[in-house]
Amino acid sequence: DRAGESASSLRTDAHSGNKTLRIAVIPKGTTHVFWKSVHAGALKAAQELGRVEIQWKGALLENDREGQINVVQDFVAQAVDGIVLAPLDSTALVPAVVQAREAGIPTVIFDSGLADESVTVSYVATDNYNGGAIAAREIGNRLDGKGNVILLRYNVGSESTEQRERGFLETMRKEFPGIKMLSDDQYSGTTPLEAQNKALELCNQFGDKLDGFFSVCEPNTMGVLGALEQEGLAGKVKFVGFDPGPQLVQALADKKIHGLVLQDPVAMGYESVKTLVAHLRGEKVQKRIPTGEIMATPENMNDPQIKKLLDPEQAN
Amino acid sequence: MTSFDTPAALPLAQRGTQLLRTALGPFVALVLVVGVFAVADNLQEDGGHFATLKNAQNVFVHSATVAVAALGMTMIIISGGIDLSAGTTMALCAIVLAWFLREGYPPSVAVTAGLGTGCLAGFVNGTLISLLRVVPFIVTLGTMTIYLGLGKMISHSTMVRPLPAQIPAWMHELLSPRVQQEWMVFPPGVWLLLALAVTVSAMLRYTVFGRHVFAIGSNESTARLCGIHVPFTRIAVYTIAGFFVGVAGLYQFARLTIGDPTSGTGKELPVIAAVVIGGGSLSGGRGSIVGTLTGALIMQVISSGCTSLKQPNHIQEIIVGVIIVAAVTIDQIRQRRLAP
Amino acid sequence: MTSFDTPAALPLAQRGTQLLRTALGPFVALVLVVGVFAVADNLQEDGGHFATLKNAQNVFVHSATVAVAALGMTMIIISGGIDLSAGTTMALCAIVLAWFLREGYPPSVAVTAGLGTGCLAGFVNGTLISLLRVVPFIVTLGTMTIYLGLGKMISHSTMVRPLPAQIPAWMHELLSPRVQQEWMVFPPGVWLLLALAVTVSAMLRYTVFGRHVFAIGSNESTARLCGIHVPFTRIAVYTIAGFFVGVAGLYQFARLTIGDPTSGTGKELPVIAAVVIGGGSLSGGRGSIVGTLTGALIMQVISSGCTSLKQPNHIQEIIVGVIIVAAVTIDQIRQRRLAP
């Protein structure tokens, strides 16, 4: 522990001169808009700070934990000055982060947590459990506490969405005992198309008694929206999703979606880089930095604060 | 010489068993699978959703994308080739289409560009295979990642999202399981698929080109020695197959309304599986369109059936696996039985 | 008989060109790729990190999992088969291993169970192929999803996470790029890989079994005619290959420290690509271990080089694709040139 700290302070001395800091930012995937916004936030921080270079690289395959470990290790070999990482797995990435630290490279974690927080500088994220909880309350309130609801899970082993799923189910059970879960064990898979096929099959089976639907992330929400539209259920079923996108925002305006839980990806990227650079420059940083989560509804979607989160900046 | 006793009668019977072997084999498997699931579904308490028109519409709609790409793959496999790039090409076509729509071009231009991209990708595959004389598996393994990279490049590594207003209504309806005109039963995309299937099937059976496709798959050096222009035929096969992959891209876009560069990754496997469950031989020279369509349907029926029976994903995966092996095994045994 | 007058001298020369053709071909490509990236990296401003020992360690460690599975795949491909289930089997083995560790069994038992699972999976593949007489592509396409389903079943569709204390230290160090003893240069897993590679290579070249593997890949009916027990040989090949996939599962677990049912999906393609870039022929009868290792390294070098040059993923994908096609093309041309 101490050895790692002294190493990093050594580097800080070395880099307090006029050399550019090279910061590697490693998202979970590269294709979703969410990560584009994180990238934008990171670039914004770099620009504000000056003499900071962002190296953006995700694993080649989405959800490839081994691939993400490879990327971290590659950056360690590249001797970057610091790493900002959204770990695909809470335990699998720990050794890689430890290796980085042993090589004198500090890591800031964002979006999803790491089992061992002692090896990281800071954790910048949404409270995903709470995100799931506010989704449960939105659906519960809109259904007046009774009805049949489906939860479509995302993918096995994704920590952040599992938190949302847990937050949703526990809040439902606790606060809305009158609501019955029709299905809460199906996984959508990672692409919108897989989600759509899954959702269509679920609609086909439960369509006549379905009252509410919660989908836990963006591709998942896209797929469910498509399915509901095709089944003619859009608007009738109280549907809450997670994360925005142009179609989803449009659907929100059309009242086909009744709520979108919003995170602040730009802030995530921005805060992560800021925190890491502050640490590299020898400042003391907070161990946990929440970036907030908020419910956008057809009613509040034109509030300026929410409007900004519905269409966050993106890097290209 | 017993089999030559009635030389006149034989060809007809022969052609009959030929049909039985290539097409009916997987068809029997399809009927079996549907039957088993229908019975099991009706036996469960809140069942009865499986053997419905609605579910049939779903099954056709869900399998249409794979099936249309598999039409081209059938030709490729008959010609003794394979196309591992079909999945990523499909995504690339969808992205190009989405990009043109988003930039405000009329849908006709966008669709043409999408299909053209498919043809071009196929043409490149065919040309590389013919010119470099490298086996199709390798060439398309390479272009698979190249087309994926190109897709990401065009889309800036993210989704290409045209505005809802930029997407014409017919595209929405192309593969919507809720059919506008009830008499149509299936959405237009399914009918288009069937029309294309009939065309390809006729082409393979009745044209000189089709015969040459079988010939180069059956024995390439013979085809060459008989004066068939093998590179030309091969390039044509891949280009036409690319066109069908382009149509699959259109189908995918019509369902998703976004262009997603990674949406095709891994999709080549169900496409190839459809052809092979349908009786196509990876060593070339054998395959049929009816079989391929049946193969695509079988896989979708299993998926839909497992959801009806509330089986978790892993049970579905195991069943799909078992049925793939079983279908081909049964087909094989029947072929050996029928062999004179 | 003019050319047969120096029977002692010729075989040696012959073996020389043979080696040149099968192994050195891809090796030249590797050296080229490394060279190009090293130069480009040194030209950039803050470069110089590519051609370092540390990076070399990374490249070896990162390619080890694919490479060790590719040893078995080389045997399979030489025997005229293919194994699409290698990826999901790898994940299944890792899950079994993780499960045993989590349940508190000693590491030796867990590792044995993991490797045993690999052997069993391979044995099942080989047996199905031999008994049902269905082509390997289909059988392993089926078992691919079956093993995926089994993995999910064992893991209850989630990660199997043994406690850190349950994972022995040697497993952590097996593929850690930071080597404990500096004189070892590479971590133990890399040395194990090399030792296994030498063993397999020798087995293929110098044992009766190895000759039989080449024979059935080159012409199965000849093998049968010569009294080679084809089903037995084939089952043995798949079982041994399963063992190597098991080792790959161990490697994967050692790096991830969790068992992830989906971690193997799609991994069969780089494994097959390694064999084929290394000169293996999918029609059987050709392939070499040196070539396969080189093939696995080439892909990893490209990936690592692109990171050094700060190239985004899609550029890397395009480069990998181009190099796969180019490497095999050059190898092909050299072979034609060298062919007597």
Next chain:
Amino acid sequence: METALLRMSDVSKSFGATHALSCVSLEARGGEVLALIGENGAGKSTLMKILSGAIAPDSGQMELAGARYAPKGPHDARMAGVAMIYQELNLAPDLSVAENVMLGQELRRFGLVRRSAGHTRVRQALELLGRTDLSLDLPVRQLSVADQQVVEIARALVIEAKLIVFDEPTSSLTQHDVDNLFRVIGKLKASGLAIIYISHFLEEIRRIADRYTVLRDGSVAGSGMLAGASEGDIVALMVGRKVDDLFPSVPHTPGKVVLSLQSLAGRTTPKDVSFELRRGEILGIAGLVGAGRTELLRCVFALDPVRNGTVRVMGITPGGTPRARILAGLGLVSEDRKGEGLAQRESIADNITYSRLAPYSTLGWLNLRQRRAVVGDWMRSLNVKARSVEQNVEQLSGGNQQKVALARVLHQDAEVLLLDEPTRGIDVGTKSEIYRLMAVLAAEGKAIIFVSSYFTELLSVCDRVGVMARGRLREIRPAGAWSSASILTSALGVETST
């Protein structure tokens, strides 16, 4: 008739270090049959492949009907009127007989195949060959090798050819088909076509050819009119020495029974075959196409399923796998050396030793040096022409491949040799060596079953000859009690009487 239709001058071709052809010149005239003869590996097939555009020469010119002729590929050659029947079968196994015959020259209308018009043409060609019994819609995969050869020949007859090349067309035909083929060649010749005919059967050549050209080691050794040349002269030109005795006699006497079949029956053929074979005996089996001789050998070797009956080797019944039969002392040379007989892409050494690697292995590990030496000896004793023992079999000439296939059963040291057309495609000199070898083996106490469609060699080499027809073994008599005519009558007579 006087001016040459085809003139090849100074054609050379090398494959790496092998000079297959050096400065070969040759003329073929309309209305005439030119016989191209030479030892195995002399370069005959290579020369003809150059003519048909399948491979390009390194140097040299060709002239066809007075115009320069340099085909860029087989298609060019066909357009120019050069048809070729290759030595190795070239068929698309999944296509039907009719489709194979018309391949590359389908009759078409708007890109559609005119199926019935095509069938008429194919039927005409098959009629010429006297084989109207072939079903046009059967995939050729299901035909016997002999029937496949007929399909191959029919293909050359449906184009408007000026020149037709036959590269050993009769090596897998039976007498009936050979007679038909010769009738066809006669007709073609009369209509003014030029024919080039390659064969190792000198009496065949004498029957149909007008002139001959002999190749030796890639050069022309001599040419002339057949009418004036004696067989001995031609053989001497081919081999470079005199072969005084084509059928050398080594005395051998039958000993104990080593193989006995009792009402053996396969899936369709053979039917109810019984006989006994003694040590030191050579049993010939003659028959017409589809008589089931190949199937008989395959059943004995357990390559095909046995429906009924028993096979005993030295009194015991071995297991039902080829492996068990090999261990019991049987060895088989397949008639289909490309598809089954040899692993084409493996080395000569591997192909010779596959069926008996034990002598070179300790605990499964091979002593490659020792193996190389032994294989080298076998190659020398069979006069296999190759660069080294590690050369791939596919690079050998047809005849040399056949020798490798033979070398395998010899190396295997089988007690009972099942030879299915072992002399197919082998040149006269080597043939006589093989006959001698068979006799020597018999003298050493081996037993041999010798299947052949070439009755003369059966009568000269075998102790007893059996005739098969319709899957049944009709009768076995001492060779002296047969004549070529009586064999044919026996084989045919059965066919007409039932």
